[in-house]
Amino acid sequence: MKRVxxxxxxxEDRSYPICIGAGILHRLPRELARLCPAxxxxxxxxxxxxxxxxxxxxxxxxxxxxxxxxxxxxxxERYKTRRTKERVEDALVRLGHGRDSAILALGGGVVGxxxxxxxxxxxxxxxxxxIPTTLLAMLDASVGGKTAxxxxxxxxxxxxxxxxxxxxxxxxxxxxxxARQLRSGLAEAVKHAxxxxxxxxxxxxxxxxxxxxxxxxxLERLVERNCRIKAAVVMRDERESGFRQILNFGHTxxxxxxxxxxxxxLHGEAVAIGMAVEATLSERLGGLSAGGxxxxxxLLESLxxxxxxxxRLDPRRVLAATYTDKKARLGRxxxxxxxxxxxxxxxxxxxxxxxxxRQVLQALRDLLS
Amino acid sequence: MKRVxxxxxxxEDRSYPICIGAGILHRLPRELARLCPAxxxxxxxxxxxxxxxxxxxxxxxxxxxxxxxxxxxxxxERYKTRRTKERVEDALVRLGHGRDSAILALGGGVVGxxxxxxxxxxxxxxxxxxIPTTLLAMLDASVGGKTAxxxxxxxxxxxxxxxxxxxxxxxxxxxxxxARQLRSGLAEAVKHAxxxxxxxxxxxxxxxxxxxxxxxxxLERLVERNCRIKAAVVMRDERESGFRQILNFGHTxxxxxxxxxxxxxLHGEAVAIGMAVEATLSERLGGLSAGGxxxxxxLLESLxxxxxxxxRLDPRRVLAATYTDKKARLGRxxxxxxxxxxxxxxxxxxxxxxxxxRQVLQALRDLLS
Numbered sequence: 001m002k003r004v005x006x007x008x009x010x011x012e013d014r015s016y017p018i019c020i021g022a023g024i025l026h027r028l029p030r031e032l033a034r035l036c037p038a039x040x041x042x043x044x045x046x047x048x049x050x051x052x053x054x055x056x057x058x059x060x061x062x063x064x065x066x067x068x069x070x071x072x073x074x075x076x077e078r079y080k081t082r083r084t085k086e087r088v089e090d091a092l093v094r095l096g097h098g099r100d101s102a103i104l105a106l107g108g109g110v111v112g113x114x115x116x117x118x119x120x121x122x123x124x125x126x127x128x129x130x131i132p133t134t135l136l137a138m139l140d141a142s143v144g145g146k147t148a149x150x151x152x153x154x155x156x157x158x159x160x161x162x163x164x165x166x167x168x169x170x171x172x173x174x175x176x177x178x179a180r181q182l183r184s185g186l187a188e189a190v191k192h193a194x195x196x197x198x199x200x201x202x203x204x205x206x207x208x209x210x211x212x213x214x215x216x217x218x219l220e221r222l223v224e225r226n227c228r229i230k231a232a233v234v235m236r237d238e239r240e241s242g243f244r245q246i247l248n249f250g251h252t253x254x255x256x257x258x259x260x261x262x263x264x265x266l267h268g269e270a271v272a273i274g275m276a277v278e279a280t281l282s283e284r285l286g287g288l289s290a291g292g293x294x295x296x297x298x299l300l301e302s303l304x305x306x307x308x309x310x311x312r313l314d315p316r317r318v319l320a321a322t323y324t325d326k327k328a329r330l331g332r333x334x335x336x337x338x339x340x341x342x343x344x345x346x347x348x349x350x351x352x353x354x355x356x357x358r359q360v361l362q363a364l365r366d367l368l369s
Numbered sequence: 370m371k372r373v374x375x376x377x378x379x380x381e382d383r384s385y386p387i388c389i390g391a392g393i394l395h396r397l398p399r400e401l402a403r404l405c406p407a408x409x410x411x412x413x414x415x416x417x418x419x420x421x422x423x424x425x426x427x428x429x430x431x432x433x434x435x436x437x438x439x440x441x442x443x444x445x446e447r448y449k450t451r452r453t454k455e456r457v458e459d460a461l462v463r464l465g466h467g468r469d470s471a472i473l474a475l476g477g478g479v480v481g482x483x484x485x486x487x488x489x490x491x492x493x494x495x496x497x498x499x500i501p502t503t504l505l506a507m508l509d510a511s512v513g514g515k516t517a518x519x520x521x522x523x524x525x526x527x528x529x530x531x532x533x534x535x536x537x538x539x540x541x542x543x544x545x546x547x548a549r550q551l552r553s554g555l556a557e558a559v560k561h562a563x564x565x566x567x568x569x570x571x572x573x574x575x576x577x578x579x580x581x582x583x584x585x586x587x588l589e590r591l592v593e594r595n596c597r598i599k600a601a602v603v604m605r606d607e608r609e610s611g612f613r614q615i616l617n618f619g620h621t622x623x624x625x626x627x628x629x630x631x632x633x634x635l636h637g638e639a640v641a642i643g644m645a646v647e648a649t650l651s652e653r654l655g656g657l658s659a660g661g662x663x664x665x666x667x668l669l670e671s672l673x674x675x676x677x678x679x680x681r682l683d684p685r686r687v688l689a690a691t692y693t694d695k696k697a698r699l700g701r702x703x704x705x706x707x708x709x710x711x712x713x714x715x716x717x718x719x720x721x722x723x724x725x726x727r728q729v730l731q732a733l734r735d736l737l738s
Contacts, residue, residue, distance in 0.1 A: 082451070082455060086451060089520070089527060093520060093522045093523075093526065117490075120490075120529060121486075121490065121527050121528060123527075123528075124515065124516075124517060124525070124528040124529055124530055125529060125530065146493065147493075148493060151458070151462060154462075156493070157458075157462065157491075158458060158490050158491065158492075159490060159493040160490050160493055160494060
């Protein structure tokens with residue numbers, strides 16, 4: 001098992017381990033007393049993951065004499081809502097959970113975001129452990145302490161920063177993940193590589209097929225490497241006031257696509273298209289070389305990720321949706337555009353910059369299917 | 370103007386000033402750029418305070434060229450709900466507020482708790498300033514960073530710790546506060562005195578009439594002294610894991626009363642009755658002397674505060690309601706019972722202790738009207 005430790009600022013009590021391995025899920029119950037001691041545990045998950053792993057986890061917890069409940073909500077981003085949060089909270093109340101309870105967030109990014117946000121505000125905050133079951137959540141969502149629910153006006157509009165006590169990533173569970181979801185997860189790895197790690201870019205070039213074939217060693221290494229990148233960035237900037245914005249590469253367009261396309265795209269797919277659009281933008285603005293942009297687009301294609309806008313999506317609608325992004329300051333959406341692959345975006349010393357509407361529109365049009 | 374500074378742990382950026390004075394509300398707009406810089410401000414308040422002070426504050430903000438909106442919800446604890454929080458959030462979205470906005474929480478404890486909680490989770494947290502307009506909020510609710518909404522199963526069940534950038538307490542606004550509310554606020558001052566400051570107890574004995582007659586000097590001194598006590602306790606224990614529990618004196622019973630009596634009691638009234646019950650408990654358990662208990666009950670009476678349970682309230686219902694208190698660990702409600710007036714509760718080195726049901730029931734019965 002590999003371990004990465006995230007330390008935030010000077011507060012030792014807010015650092016936490018990320019444990020990565022193949023077949024480690026059944027070992028979690030015996031580690032919990034140390035990782036996240038609590039009087040009671042509530043496994044919060046979605047209906048699909050409850051069937052696959054949730055019931056077994058509850059059983060394993062109970063076998064070790066731990067008090068464990070299972071709270072499941074319907075699967076899908078469209079359930080990442082205030083209503084679902086309320087239902088989970090109501091279940092916690094009904095089952096008698098108090099300030100001495102802890103949540104085990106078992107699932108993909110939706111579960112992690114929602115269950116983490118429940119943990120952030122239940123009784124003004126209870127501890128939780130992230131148990132990501134998608135590649136995307138392992139690489140990205142479970143590091144950084146961002147929790148949230150969606151609002152009709154935009155994704156993740158309501159949320160909190162709440163660091164987990166631990167992240168427990170068992171890459172074996174990825175064998176039940178649909179291939180489309182697995183590919184979608186690789187998009188965040190491409191993003192990390194593009195803004196921080198040329199070596200990871202080469203690893204993805206070389207081991208893309210092994211990753212898609214679920215090689216445990218390749219997956220462990222991928223997850224570890226990505227967690228290290230994310231953790232390093234988060235440690236440098238816990239509250240996303242500055243440097244962490246480099247991780248928004250592809251995301252200004254991706255969030256707009258998700259808003260405009262009504263969640264028909266997976267998040268990683270939207271990020272892949274977003275990176276293609278933003279790499280194109282970067283090239284137009286004198287950032288990336290044509291070769292750099294093309295290398296990124298080829299990597300996306302070789303990993304089975306989309307690099308073009310879905311048909312029938314009006315670029316003007318996508319542009320309009322960038323203005324509801326919560327990172328828009330003073331009404332101007334900002335873009336984290338790398339200038340060299342593998343290096344943090346920097347424009348006049350800042351990781352993000354605004355871009356003229358017509359430039360964005362042109363890049364979107366260039367990439368229409 | 371008096372200033373108290375709250376510093377939390379080692380994090381300098383989370384310390385904030387508490388500014389106290391008579392007639393200082395109109396000076397806030399010119400101080401905001403320094404206290405809480407933001408691109409836009411949203412004054413969040415209730416309908417009653419909006420009429421009295423909210424519109425004038427918005428006008429004063431706009432006169433200084435600041436972007437200011439006013440968001441008001443109906444007055445009363447029964448509006449401290451998820452629905453109200455959603456409506457305030459929806460208004461913020463509709464009015465175009467982003468991560469660079471700040472909230473001005475203008476009102477009593479309900480407004481402070483709810484608007485503070487909105488600030489804690491809007492776009493994963495935006496800054497806010499507490500502008501308390503009740504004595505209770507000035508003395509207590511605006512220090513410590515506790516924000517929350519109520520849940521049908523209990524008060525403040527959903528919330529977060531979110532420190533304000535500043536507290537701005539203008540004691541002149543208390544002249545529009547109903548006398549019953551003013552007295553209710555004095556209950557928290559009695560609590561602070563009982564667990565931390567014998568000098569404050571004497572001040573309340575001596576200046577009670579001046580306080581009820583709204584002497585600005587007496588009020589300023591009262592607010593300052595109480596903020597210092599609360600700030601000292603909070604600084605020692607930001608997350609309420611230990612020492613801060615001394616501030617729960619009277620509150621285990623008070624929260625149960627509020628649950629059982631359906632919010633017909635003001636919070637301070639419930640706290641006054643709660644202190645009378647818990648002082649009686651302390652005496653029975655060998656803590657307070659009979660003289661100490663009587664002195665406390667006399668002070669409550671001289672301040673016009675209730676010291677007995679409302680008629681027709683079943684003590685068994687109150688006892689049952691103590692078990693839904695969110696501070697109950699492993700199902701046993703804990704009590705912060707002072708052993709000597711003016712000194713922090715300490716039982717076997719801990720600020721709180723469990724008490725047998727029959728003892729609680731007996732104390733409740735002793736204090737039936």
